[in-house]
Amino acid sequence: MLHEEVVGRIRAILLDGEIPPGARIPERELCDRLQISRTPLREALKVLAAEGLVHLLPHRGSRAAKLTDKDMRDLFEVCQGLEALAGELACERITDGEIDEIATAHASMVQHYREGDLIQYYRGNRAIHEAIVAAAGNPVLSGLYASVTARIRRARYVTPMSPQRWAFAVSEHEAILNALQRRDGVGLSHILRAHLRHKREEVLQAGFAETDGSELALKIA
Amino acid sequence: MLHEEVVGRIRAILLDGEIPPGARIPERELCDRLQISRTPLREALKVLAAEGLVHLLPHRGSRAAKLTDKDMRDLFEVCQGLEALAGELACERITDGEIDEIATAHASMVQHYREGDLIQYYRGNRAIHEAIVAAAGNPVLSGLYASVTARIRRARYVTPMSPQRWAFAVSEHEAILNALQRRDGVGLSHILRAHLRHKREEVLQAGFAETDGSELALKIA
DNA sequence: AGCCCTATTTTTGCATGCAAAATTCGAGTA
């Protein structure tokens, strides 16, 4: 198994919440599961620590990172900046074909909205945001965006929405598509920022800051 | 020696160009120099690879990353976005005391300009940009900024400037300080973007894309 | 019982060793 694959698999385990935020990362257990020894596992953990997904405590092992409200706010803030930049750049560089693809994805997402399928709606939603970032044609930007969005993915794409809020989010997406089709970079960047600001308020209001295992147990109980 | 220290020291070696871009990273030699074994060294190299400072080639070791013109453009583009965001946030959050500190740093930088001391000018310049980012009060942003700017540091703060260009850069900095003092976030973000765009054009025009050891040898010869 | 101090166990962090892959070197050929 390649180094990048190890990193990817552990990342997935963390993002899925299989190891809940704040919980200790069972080194030995992961070694057994991934069929690797401690050396490559620990290499991967250090990389994930640099990404912010893992906290390393000297001589005390590693824990799945736990996001506070402040972390969440900071991450959304940066995400707004990155998507705004991506929107502007995308409008300069996107091809007609790519716009058509996004329009198709948009239509499909709206269909899921009409059907009330939140899971599929979120899936399409995320694909659109990622397509816009990809259209910016800047791999550095794509990389930072991937790293930042990974950390807020669950909050962003799991939080339930009120019918009003959902309807409004869809209308924002209409505006996003529209600005993209007009290649209005400044307009698109403003809409994206507002769109994400709203999402952030929603997430924080829902109290989605991550808890450690014990608090989680309390919440579930 | 702590893990973070190992990463830091290797990063410094790479940023100083002691191991030139494109050159092979001599594992054994670094082990001797840092007085550590291969295990912690390799952990650090994987982290630096995730940061983009090192390229890992499976079964072929690691090399100091080499920036192409495109990489440089992409990095500056993202840097523009990050500084613009930082400028807006800073105007919302910066204290009067912090503004005074930046004003002092600015005055000192202008003095270095008058004295024609480019090295000291760049040092002060960098301190101001970093202070603005710090004033944004967003550690996630600060982290990404640090990582992006590290990669373009040499290009950004080493390229010589024509007298006209230097004078203009100073005038841009006057405007930056002014916007900050007026807490004009939108204005500041525009100035910062333009400022960085000009710097990027300058750097690319100077042909600062990084070369590998052999090309470097040719340039020096 | 509650608390603290010590002995045992577990876990961490790193050096080392070994198999596999890649690179280098050299002999043989054209």
Next chain:
DNA sequence: TACTCGAATTTTGCATGCAAAAATAGGGCT
């Protein structure tokens, strides 16, 4: 001389083992 093919050497990637630190358990004390 230039080139190719193959053996020797070096380097990489990982499993393992060991010393040090931390967590845990247990016994004695108040």
